[in-house]
Amino acid sequence: xxxxxxxxxxxxxxxxxxxxxxxxxxxxxxxxxxxxxxxxxxxxxxxxxxxxxxxxxxxxxxxxxxxxxxxxxxxxxxxxxxxxxxxxxxxxxxxxxxxxxxxxxxxxxxxxxxxxxxxxxxxxxxxxxxxxxxxxxxxxxxxxxxxxxxxxxxxxxxxxxxxxxxxxxxxxxxxxxxxxxxxxxxxxxxxxxxxxxxxxxxxxxxxxxxxxxxxxxxxxxxxxxxxxxxxxxxxxxxxxxxxxxxxxxxxxxxxxxxxxx
Amino acid sequence: xxxxxxxxxxxxxxxxxxxxxxxxxxxxxxxxxxxxxxxxxxxxxxxxxxxxxxxxxxxxxxxxxxxxxxxxxxxxxxxxxxxxxxxxxxxxxxxxxxxxxxxxxxxxxxxxxxxxxxxxxxxxxxxxxxxxxxxxxxxxxxxxxxxxxxxxxxxxxxxxxxxxxxxxxxxxxxxxxxxxxxxxxxxxxxxxxxxxxxxxxxxxxxxxxxxxxxxxxxxxxxxxxxxxxxxxxxxxxxxxxxxxxxxxxxxxxxxxxxxxxxxxxxxxxxxxxxxxxxxxxxxxxxxxxxxxxxxxxxxxxxxxxxxxxxxxxxxxxxxxxxxxxxxxxxxxxxxxxxxxxxxxx
Numbered sequence: 314x315x316x317x318x319x320x321x322x323x324x325x326x327x328x329x330x331x332x333x334x335x336x337x338x339x340x341x342x343x344x345x346x347x348x349x350x351x352x353x354x355x356x357x358x359x360x361x362x363x364x365x366x367x368x369x370x371x372x373x374x375x376x377x378x379x380x381x382x383x384x385x386x387x388x389x390x391x392x393x394x395x396x397x398x399x400x401x402x403x404x405x406x407x408x409x410x411x412x413x414x415x416x417x418x419x420x421x422x423x424x425x426x427x428x429x430x431x432x433x434x435x436x437x438x439x440x441x442x443x444x445x446x447x448x449x450x451x452x453x454x455x456x457x458x459x460x461x462x463x464x465x466x467x468x469x470x471x472x473x474x475x476x477x478x479x480x481x482x483x484x485x486x487x488x489x490x491x492x493x494x495x496x497x498x499x500x501x502x503x504x505x506x507x508x509x510x511x512x513x514x515x516x517x518x519x520x521x522x523x524x525x526x527x528x529x530x531x532x533x534x535x536x537x538x539x540x541x542x543x544x545x546x547x548x549x550x551x552x553x554x555x556x557x558x559x560x561x562x563x564x565x566x567x568x569x570x571x572x573x574x
Numbered sequence: 575x576x577x578x579x580x581x582x583x584x585x586x587x588x589x590x591x592x593x594x595x596x597x598x599x600x601x602x603x604x605x606x607x608x609x610x611x612x613x614x615x616x617x618x619x620x621x622x623x624x625x626x627x628x629x630x631x632x633x634x635x636x637x638x639x640x641x642x643x644x645x646x647x648x649x650x651x652x653x654x655x656x657x658x659x660x661x662x663x664x665x666x667x668x669x670x671x672x673x674x675x676x677x678x679x680x681x682x683x684x685x686x687x688x689x690x691x692x693x694x695x696x697x698x699x700x701x702x703x704x705x706x707x708x709x710x711x712x713x714x715x716x717x718x719x720x721x722x723x724x725x726x727x728x729x730x731x732x733x734x735x736x737x738x739x740x741x742x743x744x745x746x747x748x749x750x751x752x753x754x755x756x757x758x759x760x761x762x763x764x765x766x767x768x769x770x771x772x773x774x775x776x777x778x779x780x781x782x783x784x785x786x787x788x789x790x791x792x793x794x795x796x797x798x799x800x801x802x803x804x805x806x807x808x809x810x811x812x813x814x815x816x817x818x819x820x821x822x823x824x825x826x827x828x829x830x831x832x833x834x835x836x837x838x839x840x841x842x843x844x845x846x847x848x849x850x851x852x853x854x855x856x857x858x859x860x861x862x863x864x865x866x867x868x869x870x871x872x873x874x875x876x877x878x879x880x881x882x883x884x885x886x887x888x889x890x891x892x893x894x895x896x897x898x899x900x901x902x903x904x905x906x907x908x909x910x911x912x913x914x915x916x917x918x919x
Contacts, residue, residue: 315702322699326692409648410683413676415668416700425685570664571586572650 327427367509376445382438390431396493461535467551468527474558484565578784579622584654586615614640616808627785629799637808646676675750679757690740691725701748735766755787792890830856832881
């Protein structure tokens with residue numbers, strides 16, 4: 314309840330701020346629409362030359378694009394703005410104030426800035442997913458759609474956790490401004506199905522830095538390609554990723570306060 | 575223990591990478607890093623009673639900020655103990671965090687882009703201040719700091735003095751009982767400094783809050799603190815009343831002498847002489863405190879004195895002298911119990 318109150322206050326403050334800069338919002342949203350059109354155009358060019366990519370049809374790729382956009386929206390709405398703030402606070406020492414507040418530092422570090430207008434991005438992403446799913450309709454099952462939703466949520470959580478781990482590494486390096494650039498580069502790898510990559514790379518993006526779990530895997534579930542035990546295994550990986558990231562974050566905080574020295 | 579702050583042999587050693595200047599040294603240190611231990615705080619002990627305002631002094635790099643960071647819970651010490659309101663600070667228990675505050679004059683707590691009022695609302699949620707209490711505290715802070723005209727503007731549009739008022743208000747909304755203030759008046763003009771000072775005095779009087787304050791402006795210290803704790807090179811150098819400090823560090827008085835028009839005399843026979851005449855046309859003679867009466871008598875009988883007065887050495891000069899002396903800490907530091915008694919804590 315306490316955390317919810319803090320979170321809703323943060324949202325309220327960010328909405329007010331968004332409203333204060335109207336012109337900005339309009340420009341940002343128009344840009345977003347142009348980029349989505351561009352992505353769709355690229356896909357349509359690919360499909361004038363081939364019927365499938367890594368065994369995936371056009372509808373499935375539109376759904377994957379939607380999933381990719383969804384993670385990207387998370388990136389743009391939360392991860393970029395808060396990382397920028399975190400890195401600055403780390404350097405100029407104002408992070409100290411955050412750590413002295415009687416609320417989890419993680420909550421404040423990851424949700425203080427919210428790019429509210431990115432809601433549009435989420436809407437576009439969901440629309441693409443719905444269009445993609447409809448295009449490839451026929452083969453859909455209730456189980457497929459359910460595990461898709463489940464894995465999609467866990468994929469977002471995985472991506473969030475990877476980010477937290479990246480931020481936490483900053484406690485050791487002090488200057489680690491590329492912490493999110495790395496994440497963005499990895500995300501780009503998730504734009505196309507993991508099945509287009511050679512097996513060794515597929516293993517890396519699935520289990521070691523599990524970006525594919527946030528993008529490809531949910532769509533595979535939608536296609537009904539996954540067995541139930543695979544769905545469970547991937548959810549298990551998500552739990553491990555969350556646990557490991559939280560440990561890294563706590564260790565980072567201990568390092569910052571000199572408790573681990 | 576009924577005191578607000580108890581510190582026992584608190585130490586903090588930083589491990590810092592060390593390398594010589596130059597490219598090859600830089601390249602070598604990339605592969606094999608040498609470290610050096612720096613003692614920022616060395617076995618410091620003191621106690622502060624509830625409601626006291628204590629000045630925490632020392633030159634740059636003396637270990638003041640490190641000590642404040644340990645007492646507020648940001649840093650773990652390498653040795654020793656500390657107790658603030660019954661809590662061990664670095665456990666960072668929520669109840670502890672709700673009863674203290676840390677203000678660093680050089681670092682902004684408030685978000686630059688949004689009005690202070692919005693940051694206050696966030697603090698209300700974080701500290702779980704109920705609406706009635708929040709309104710009451712804000713009204714009180716408004717009365718003391720005249721916040722109303724400034725808290726609706728984005729912080730970046732405020733002057734430095736206005737911003738500091740908002741910073742203080744944000745730091746005090748939750749009604750902390752112990753305030754750690756690190757240079758709260760830095761960079762402010764004289765008027766704004768005086769405002770902050772009188773605010774702190776009034777806040778202490780109304781709420782009985784304990785204040786540990788560092789400042790490079792001696793006016794802050796002399797106006798607010800009866801007691802000072804001085805550290806140098808991480809070691810406690812003095813703990814006691816501000817007036818006692820003069821007696822211990824500089825047991826001298828200044829005799830200002832103006833001679834009748836045209837009269838000349840060699841004043842160095844009477845004591846150490848200041849280089850210039852002061853604005854009243856006097857020369858200042860520094861004499862040991864116990865000799866003031868005899869030197870004054872000699873001056874009056876031997877010279878054509880037009881005017882004479884006796885002054886204490888300004889506290890700024892005393893403190894500067896204390897900083898510059900490299901005496902060991904033990905000579906000046908007294909047991910905690912004694913220090914507490916004398917300040918009437």
